[in-house]
Amino acid sequence: MTITSPPGQEVSPIAAPKAKNQGGGFLRYLITRFLLIIPTVFILITVVFFLMRVTGDPITAAMGGRLTPDQLAARIHEAGYDRPILIQYFEYLGQIFTGDLGRTLSDNRAVTEVLTTYGAATLELAINAVIVALLVGIPLGLVAAKFRDRYPDAILRILAILGYATPVFFAGLILKLVFGVWLGWLPISGRADWETELTLTGLQSPSGIYWLDALRSGNMQAFGNVFQHALLPALALGLLTGGVFLRLVRTNAIGTLGREYVEAGRSRGVSEFRLTTKHAYRPALIPIITVMGLQIAMLLGGAVLTETTFEWSGLGFKLAEYLTARDFVAVQGIVVLLAIIVAVTNFIVDVVAALIDPRVRY
């Protein structure tokens, strides 16, 4: 398999699509698109590495005030941070290939271990939030499209803007205040009670996604507890993304509702409800899949803030902790992992979009 076109043109959505789509086009698209992950991740790793080193070595940043200059120099020499930066860079690249991201400075754990321990929690939060976003965004978007430019539409559009305008941590604060403190209905922090947490982490080969583990072990009490804890964070993060979905579904459904085939359906006597939910709905969903890929980046950024708000011990929560401790080795590791996740998700999304809509393949 030879890739004839330079990568720059393939990456760019601006570049003109290849004119012809011969047989095997999908496989070719798949491979080209997969190979494009490599430069993206490579660039991000490089950018992050050099940016973090421009200002100095991680040890001075983390321990600066606490060690004498001699001790500091010894530690720096020991860790190899006094060598030329290019040598360090290539060594770092080599380490990444072997799956080693170094050890954190503040609590001396392997960065990979931190990632596997806390990654599941972030994944759980992201899944929950996407579920909330879809449940809110799609039906309300259809309603808004149906009642275009009338009051339901106006109200929903303003609500969608409100969803976008509210930072997740402010939404979280209000939710905590209302449902946690004043009404006392829901817990305000953590992923589960400590008892439940003990039970769930004690399971054989836990996935780390609590509700999945609780369901697998059939422990409904644990599931209830996990659900209660998950509700507010999922709402805070999900409503943000839900607003984006709502607007997207609205715009696309307005487009499809005006098509001839919908009009034809109407003349055949198909009910308005069915027209909206069946005929106009499906084609309006395709762009959502593409946008979901772009939303992953926003979702992960939001997850960092949501986790800090609700003391949800995932990657974002740890990231904030390491940032405060000025532990830049750990920060770099988490950032690199998130970059890879974003790149891979975008790949999957593009492939799914290509499977659904053949026009995307080029």
Next chain:
Amino acid sequence: MTTPTMSSSAGSRFKSLPVISHLRMSSGLQRGMLVAGLILCAVFILSALLAPLLAPFGFAQSSDASGDFPRQAAPDAKFLWGTTSTGYDVFSRTLFGAQTAIWVILAAVVMSLFIGVLLGLISGYLGGWFDRIMVVLADAIYAFPSLLLAIVMSIVISQGQSSLFGGIMAAAISITVVFIPQYFRVVRAEVMRLKAEPFVESAQVIGASPWRVMFTHLLRNSTRTLPLIFTLNATEALLTLAGLGFLGFGIEPTAASEWGYDLNRAMSDATSGIWWTGLFPGLAIVLTVMGLTLVGESMNDLNDPRLRRFSRKKAQRITQSAQSGADK
């Protein structure tokens, strides 16, 4: 029939200014949204400008002649919106927060506009290897969570915490790096399209230098959509600033007032039912972002004739004038 746009009086020039002309075009719901947005923006700008006059206390003032301020005091006559856990007046801090926000937004948008447009022009017009590298780089950065990039940048610039000017610049530069790819992509796409137009070719034929073609012929034509990106980016800049502040990566509380940082401090207050320390800075963020978004959205809709809505009276007038024009 005479076209009113031909006259060059000061009045019509005023009427063709971006926001004014949009306001005249709009009607009904659309006008309502635009006006609401403009009012919110005006409140934001006014509170930033007049903060020193309106605020009863300084943003980092925790005592006056009558002694130390109470901590976490509920709103009353002296402290309109209560005080924080460090004894600062919430009302004053919220007002001064608008100042910080406006500086960061302006600095970030202006910087990213300059750099992004310049790179987009050069990359799109010259093409070649420079273009390819820029596109890959811009795509990589564009796909990355902007908050994380901003965090990395603020570590680079200020090691996380800093003074008023340093903090504002750190936040602004962090946000700039995130925004450059957006301007770059828009301008580059436009330049690629315009490059094939006859007026560019004729300029090349008469021997204009690449720089002249870029800056006199392409620049003005490729930047028409930018005001819309401006309002969207202003909101994103504000949200990123607040996010950085919330994570403790913003400006120190004694150097300037920043809404995100105040919300961070308010988090622990909320668990004991204290609502005023978080509610007001939070609402300030929400309302400012809403105002900017409403203005941006309305302008976007009004620029697109398919989305423009006329009032019944206006629609009638248009059809009538079209008919009378056809009669002549």
